[in-house]
Amino acid sequence: MMETKARMRAAVFGICVNLCLFMVKLYVGISTNSISIYVDSLNNALDSVVCIIALVGFWLSVRTSPKYPFGLGRAEDLTGFITAVVIVGTGFGFGYVSLERTLYPAPVWFSVRYAVIIAVTAVVKLLLGAYYKFKDRRHPSPVLKGLFTDSVLDFFITLSTLISFTLTRVAGVPVDGYFGIAISAVLLISGAKSCVSSFACILGKRETEDCDRAQALLTAQPGVTGVANVQCHRYGRHLAFTADITTDQMTVEAVAQLQEGLRALLQTEMGADFTAAISPGPSTVQIEQNKNGGVTNV
Structure with missing residues (x-):
């Protein structure tokens, strides 16, 4: 104001x-x-x-x-x-x-x-x-x-x-x-x-620079194994992001905590609102083992 x-x-x-x-x-x-x-x-x-x-x-x-x-x-x-x-x-x-x-x-x-x-x-x-x-x-x-x-x-x-x-x-x-x-x-x-x-x-052109920065911030966070479909909606100086997030967190409480942490991150770093569709994905251990050619039992 x-x-x-x-x-x-x-x-x-x-x-x-x-x-x-x-x-x-x-x-x-x-x-x-x-x-x-x-x-x-x-x-x-x-x-x-x-x-x-x-x-x-x-x-x-x-x-x-x-x-x-x-x-x-x-x-x-x-x-x-x-x-x-x-x-x-x-x-x-x-x-x-x-x-x-x-x-x-x-x-x-x-x-x-x-x-x-x-x-x-x-x-x-x-x-x-x-x-x-x-x-x-x-x-x-x-x-x-x-x-x-x-x-x-x-x-x-x-x-x-x-x-x-x-x-x-x-x-x-x-x-x-x-x-x-x-x-x-x-x-x-x-x-x-x-x-x-x-x-x-x-x-409503795509804000590529803002989307790329938001994706980099989200990807670097612990518990996030994938970030896709990052979209930035600009209303003057107001920014709102949406994204599809995959995580290795498997409990409802952990996913809720992750979502709140990501929302606070983008609010602090970019002054933006954030809404995410979070779905469970492969764990960090699975990803590392798959990279090394290992087999993991889930």
């Missing part, structure tokens, strides 16, 4: 910062007639919307009910997917407006004062990305990772906007539009990759 509150605070902070950046860039974009600065301001407005969606996703991820015993953890994955879709949409919009500016150039009124303001907004966006990175290290979340990536991209977008804004006064070509097209391409590629990754999580 504390982790979720920390993520929610990060989202609220992002909303405030992006709204401020939007208003500043919108003012500069209108004052200078720079299409790249204007579209960059709209990008910050969309970032605020994304943070609002992230805030809702974080809130939903900890809600539990009899119908959803593990909570709505995948709401976080859905939020990440929506974030990626917004990035793609921004890329298309940015590309269209930039192409229009390239085909139909318009004068841009350069000002050193405005250039300094845009430079400051770029630094603010980079610092916001560093803040998201710090929060993600302390409270890992795919949404915070997405917000970090988006902030870094926005930094380079604003930096490119600043360069084009500065060059426009000396160049005889619509630099503003060309830079906008390049930026839109970066947004489209980044957003498409994030869409594929987030959608795979929503569909």
Whole structure:
């Protein structure tokens, strides 16, 4: 719960910062007639919307009910997917407006004062990305990772906007539009990759790394002679494992004790719930004798 509150605070902070950046860039974009600065301001407005969606996703991820015993953890994955879709949409919009500016150039009124303001907004966006990175290290979340990536991209977008804004006064070509097209391409590629990754999580792709780690932990435990069909079910940050276990323990009490020990192991090591179907198998002595070619009477 504390982790979720920390993520929610990060989202609220992002909303405030992006709204401020939007208003500043919108003012500069209108004052200078720079299409790249204007579209960059709209990008910050969309970032605020994304943070609002992230805030809702974080809130939903900890809600539990009899119908959803593990909570709505995948709401976080859905939020990440929506974030990626917004990035793609921004890329298309940015590309269209930039192409229009390239085909139909318009004068841009350069000002050193405005250039300094845009430079400051770029630094603010980079610092916001560093803040998201710090929060993600302390409270890992795919949404915070997405917000970090988006902030870094926005930094380079604003930096490119600043360069084009500065060059426009000396160049005889619509630099503003060309830079906008390049930026839109970066947004489209980044957003498409994030869409594929987030959608795979929503569909429930197999967490191979987690499954392999769980299988290694289970196999190493005394009394376990075989581990098969390890499956990992992820609900946001919540993990639940199922597996088929064979054991050389032959009493009901020993099997129950083994199951409780395995459950506690995965809870401690991976913070995960664990359900096992345990069945008696060959004992450790039998396995060793069979390896050596011996015969065992049971």
